[in-house]
Amino acid sequence: MKGTVGELGEFGLIRELTSRLTTTPAVRLGPGDDAAVVAAPDRRVVASTDILLEGRHFRRDWSTAYDVGRKAAAQNMADIAAMGAVPTALLLGLVVPAELPATWPAELMDGLRDECQVAGAAVVGGDVVRGETITVSITALGDLRNAEPVLRSGARPGDVVAVTGWLGWSAAGHAVLSRGFRSPRAFVEAHRRPEPPYHAGPAAAALGATAMTDVSDGLIADLGHIAEASGVRIDVRSGAVDIPSQMSDIGQAVGVDPLHWVLSGGEDHAIAAVFPPETKLPARWRVIGEVLGRSALPQVTVDGAPWEKAGWDHFGEDADAG
Amino acid sequence: MKGTVGELGEFGLIRELTSRLTTTPAVRLGPGDDAAVVAAPDRRVVASTDILLEGRHFRRDWSTAYDVGRKAAAQNMADIAAMGAVPTALLLGLVVPAELPATWPAELMDGLRDECQVAGAAVVGGDVVRGETITVSITALGDLRNAEPVLRSGARPGDVVAVTGWLGWSAAGHAVLSRGFRSPRAFVEAHRRPEPPYHAGPAAAALGATAMTDVSDGLIADLGHIAEASGVRIDVRSGAVDIPSQMSDIGQAVGVDPLHWVLSGGEDHAIAAVFPPETKLPARWRVIGEVLGRSALPQVTVDGAPWEKAGWDHFGEDADAG
Numbered sequence: 001m002k003g004t005v006g007e008l009g010e011f012g013l014i015r016e017l018t019s020r021l022t023t024t025p026a027v028r029l030g031p032g033d034d035a036a037v038v039a040a041p042d043r044r045v046v047a048s049t050d051i052l053l054e055g056r057h058f059r060r061d062w063s064t065a066y067d068v069g070r071k072a073a074a075q076n077m078a079d080i081a082a083m084g085a086v087p088t089a090l091l092l093g094l095v096v097p098a099e100l101p102a103t104w105p106a107e108l109m110d111g112l113r114d115e116c117q118v119a120g121a122a123v124v125g126g127d128v129v130r131g132e133t134i135t136v137s138i139t140a141l142g143d144l145r146n147a148e149p150v151l152r153s154g155a156r157p158g159d160v161v162a163v164t165g166w167l168g169w170s171a172a173g174h175a176v177l178s179r180g181f182r183s184p185r186a187f188v189e190a191h192r193r194p195e196p197p198y199h200a201g202p203a204a205a206a207l208g209a210t211a212m213t214d215v216s217d218g219l220i221a222d223l224g225h226i227a228e229a230s231g232v233r234i235d236v237r238s239g240a241v242d243i244p245s246q247m248s249d250i251g252q253a254v255g256v257d258p259l260h261w262v263l264s265g266g267e268d269h270a271i272a273a274v275f276p277p278e279t280k281l282p283a284r285w286r287v288i289g290e291v292l293g294r295s296a297l298p299q300v301t302v303d304g305a306p307w308e309k310a311g312w313d314h315f316g317e318d319a320d321a322g
Numbered sequence: 323m324k325g326t327v328g329e330l331g332e333f334g335l336i337r338e339l340t341s342r343l344t345t346t347p348a349v350r351l352g353p354g355d356d357a358a359v360v361a362a363p364d365r366r367v368v369a370s371t372d373i374l375l376e377g378r379h380f381r382r383d384w385s386t387a388y389d390v391g392r393k394a395a396a397q398n399m400a401d402i403a404a405m406g407a408v409p410t411a412l413l414l415g416l417v418v419p420a421e422l423p424a425t426w427p428a429e430l431m432d433g434l435r436d437e438c439q440v441a442g443a444a445v446v447g448g449d450v451v452r453g454e455t456i457t458v459s460i461t462a463l464g465d466l467r468n469a470e471p472v473l474r475s476g477a478r479p480g481d482v483v484a485v486t487g488w489l490g491w492s493a494a495g496h497a498v499l500s501r502g503f504r505s506p507r508a509f510v511e512a513h514r515r516p517e518p519p520y521h522a523g524p525a526a527a528a529l530g531a532t533a534m535t536d537v538s539d540g541l542i543a544d545l546g547h548i549a550e551a552s553g554v555r556i557d558v559r560s561g562a563v564d565i566p567s568q569m570s571d572i573g574q575a576v577g578v579d580p581l582h583w584v585l586s587g588g589e590d591h592a593i594a595a596v597f598p599p600e601t602k603l604p605a606r607w608r609v610i611g612e613v614l615g616r617s618a619l620p621q622v623t624v625d626g627a628p629w630e631k632a633g634w635d636h637f638g639e640d641a642d643a644g
Contacts, residue, residue, distance in 0.1 A: 028366055029471060032551070034404040034535055035370035035464070037471050040362035044350055047446065048357035049413040049461060053453045082356040091371040093415065093459040124369065127459075131375045137415040137449075137459035139371060142357070149351060149359050213356055229354070 001106060006098030006130070013102065013128055017109045024122045026088045026143075036124035038089040038141055046142040046149065048079035054134035062177050065104045067192040069111020071267075072136045075216060077119045078196035078269035080142035082214040084150040084205030087119040087198065092126035093137035100134070108136065119198045147205040154210035155230035155274040161289040162281055163272045165197040166190060167219060167241065168258060171265020172250050179254060184246055196269035200284070204273040207281065211274040218264040220300050220307050222272060223289075227299035230274075235301045236263070236289040263307060323428060328420030328452070335424065335450055339431045346444045348410045348465075358446035360411040360463055368464040368471065370401035376456035384499050387426045389514040391433020393589075394458045397538060399441045400518035400591035402464035404536040406472040406527030409441040409520065414448030415459035422456070430458065441520045469527040476532035477552035477596040483611040484603055485594045487519040488512060489541060489563065490580065493587020494572050501576060506568055518591035522606070526595040529603065533596040540586040542622050542629050544594060545611075549621035552596075557623045558585070558611035585629060 005013055018031040029037035038045075050072070052058060058068045077087040090112060096105055109123070116122050121140070155161075173191025182188060196214065204212055211226045220236070227234045243258050251258035274291060275281065298306045327335055340353045351359035360367075372394070374380060380390045399409040412434060418427055431445070438444050443462070477483075495513025504510060518536060526534055533548045542558070549556045565580050573580035596613060597603065620628050 029473070033471075033473050033475075034401040035368045035407070035462075035471075037405070037466070038367050038369060039365065040367045041365055043361065043363055043365055045360050045362045045367040045463065046357045047360060047411065047413055047461070047463060049415045049447060049459070050449045051415040051417060051451050051457075051459065053417065053451060056451065056453065079356040083359070085357070089369065091369055091461055093371045093373040093461075095373060095375065095457060125371060127372045129373050129375060129378065131378065131455060131457070133454055135373075135417060135453070135457055135459075137371070137373065137457075139369070139413055139415075139461035140357075141367065141369060144359070149355075151351070151355050153355075 001102050003102055004098060005096045005100045005102050005105065008102045010128060013105060016102065016106055020106060020109050021113055021123050022117065024120065027122050027124055031125045036089065038124055040143060042144045042146055044144055046080050046083050046085040046144060047139060048076055049137065049139045050076050052136040063192045065107035066111040068136065069108040070115045070193045072138050073112045073115035074194050074196050075269055076138045076140035077121060077198060078214040080140050081196060081198045081201030082212050082271055084147045084201050084212065085142035085144045086202055087121040087140055087142045089121055089124045089141040090116055091139040092123060094126065094128045095131035095133065095135035096128065097132060097134065098130050145202065147202065150205050150209045150212040152211055152213055152226045152229035155226050155232050155291045156210060157232055157291050157293045158277055159210055159274045159291040160277050160287050161223065161234055161272065161274050161291060162285040162287045163270050164200045164285045165270030166195065166268040167215065167270050168247060168261035168265045168268065170194055170267040171261035172247050172258065175254050175256060176250060184250065187250065190268065194267060194269045197271055200271045204271065207275060207279055209273040209275055213272055215268060215270040215272055216266050218266045219272065220263050224300045226274060231294060233292045233295055233297060233299055233301065234289055235292055235304055238303050240286065240288040242286060263302065323424050325424055326420060327418045327422045327424050327427065330424045332450060335427060338424065338428055342428060342431050343435055343445050344439065346442065349444050349446055353447045358411065360446055362465060364466045364468055366466055368402050368405050368407040368466060369461060370398055371459065371461045372398050374458040385514045387429035388433040390458065391430040392437045392515045394460050395434045395437035396516050396518050397591055398460045398462035399443060399520060400536040402462050403518060403520045403523030404534050404593055406469050406523050406534065407464035407466045408524055409443040409462055409464045411443055411446040411463040412438055413461045414445060416448060416450045417453035417455065417457035418450065419454060419456065420452050467524065469524065472527050472531045472534040474533055474535055474548045474551035477548050477554050477613045478532060479554055479613050479615045480599055481532055481596045481613040482599050482609050483545065483556055483594065483596050483613060484607040484609045485592050486522045486607045487592030488517065488590040489537065489592050490569060490583035490587045490590065492516055492589040493583035494569050494580065497576050497578060498572060506572065509572065512590065516589060516591045519593055522593045526593065529597060529601055531595040531597055535594055537590060537592040537594055538588050540588045541594065542585050546622045548596060553616060555614045555617055555619060555621055555623065556611055557614055557626055560625050562608065562610040564608060585624065
C-alpha cells in the first residue's frame, strides 16, 4: 500500500481497513452497512467508550500504529471484562490527517483486529474522518453470559481485595522510554502493548466478586473508585504486592521507588476485584488488601496510612503522553 | 456553571455531564462504572459509530453546542433506524480544549439527551479527554425487536424506491448560512438540527422493505450504496421529488437549482427504502424511483440519465464545514 490517507480517499481507506478484518460467529453483520449487528445472547449488552489522542495517550516515535491498535482495543475490552463480561465486538472512530501514510491506519487496524482475536471479539464497524490530530475512539461491546454485572459499588467491610494481571509494568516502561532508553524490553513492551487478563473478569464474577474494576488510572486511584462507590475504605498491604527484581533494578537506575509504579501507574489494565473473605481464589489472584469501614482516613490507604499520590487526572497539566 | 473545562477538571466535568442525563427502562446500568449495561431483548444489538469534528462537521459560530449535540445524536440514531431497529442507547467520546467554557460540553450533553428522548434512547456512558480540536464521537445502539435487519443489499429489479423525512433542507440551510444569512429560519434550523424519521425505519422493515439506508451523504450517493450492494441500477424521477416553493425561492436567490440540494445534499437523515412494487405505502412515504437491472449507465440515474455530481467524499478538498 502506497501513498497518504488523502490520496487513498475516504472510501478507498475504508475499503483498505475493512479488508483486513476477521470475524466471529457473534458478528451477524460486519462493516459496510448503516450499522453492524452483533449477537447479545444474554439479552443485555455491555458497552464502553474510550478515546486516545496522539501526543497525549500515545506517541508515534514510541509506539507503532500496530501497538496503538493493540493498546486501544485492550483498554476498552478490559473495561468490558471488569464488568464480568466477555468482549464481543469493537467499533472504531478514527481521525487521521490527510498527509498521514495510509500504512498507519492499516497497521492500527491490524492491531485492533489481533487484540480482538485474543479476547474472542471482532471489529464490526466504524467511521473515518480527516482532521489534524490522530484520534482513536473505540467502543467495545460485551456479553454477560447470564452473570450479573460486577459493579464498583458492592464492596463490604471484611471483604478481601485481590488483583490479577500486571501492575506497574507500563509505568516502568514509560519511565524507561522517557529517559531515552529502549530496554529492558519486557517493560517497554508492556507499556506499548498491555495484556489485560480478559478471562479473569468473568471468572471473578463466577467466584462471587462483590466489586471489580480494571486498573487504568493506577491501583490506588482505581481502588478509590471502588471505595467511593461502595462507601468503604480499602487498605493495601505494600508487602503483598509483587515487585519483580528487574523492576527494582529500573527503579534504582532512574531513582524511583518501584512501589510507586505498582500503586500509582496505570495502563496495565490488570483486574482488581473484591471478594468475600471465605472465597477460595485461584493461584493467579494475589490478595493485596482488605475492605474496612469508613473512617477519617482517605478512602484508600497503604499499610494503614495515606499514600502520597492518589491518582492521575487526565486533565492535569502534568499528564504527558503515555 | 462557570469557568473552563480545564478549571473544572476531568472528574468535575464528567460529574457535570452525567448529572444532566435522563434514563429509560432499557438502561440497566448508566454512567459511572467501567461500562454501561443496556437491554438487548432481541438477543442482537445494532451498533454504529460516527465522528464529528469542529470546523469540518460543525462550526461554533453557526451552531450552538446544544444543536451539535442534537445533530450528532440524530445522525447516529438515524443509522440505527435505517437498519429497521429502535435506538436504545448512546455513548459519547468527547475531545475538548482545556480553555473551552464548561458550558459548551454541558449544552452538548443536553442536546444529546434531548435527541435521545425523541428517539426513546438514553446516553449511557462515554469518555472525555483534553485535546486541541473539539471532537464528538458517538456510538448508538439499537434493538431489532425480532425484525430482520434491512440491509443495503436486498433491492431487486422491479422494486420501488421511496423516501420519508426531509430532503435538501439541510443543504439549503447550509447555502443560506454560507452566504452570511440567518433566514429562512426553517432551513437554517434544518441544517443545525436534522429531524430523522426514526419511527420510519422499523415501520419500513415491517412493511417488507428489501433495502434501506438513511440519507447522510446525499440521496444519489446513498442510493448508490444500495445500488452497488444490491447489484442493480436505481432510476430517480426528478418530477417525483418534493421541492417546496420556499426552497425554490432560496435557489433563485443564490443561483442554485434546488433539485441539486434535494438529490445531492446530505445530513437531513431522511430514510430511503426499497419495497416490492405491490407494497401499500403509508402517506408519509413518497415513491421517487424504481429499481432496474444493471446496465452500462451509472448505478443511479435521474430520469434515465447520469446525474452531474454523485456524492460527497468527506476527504475531498472541497468538503467544507457543514
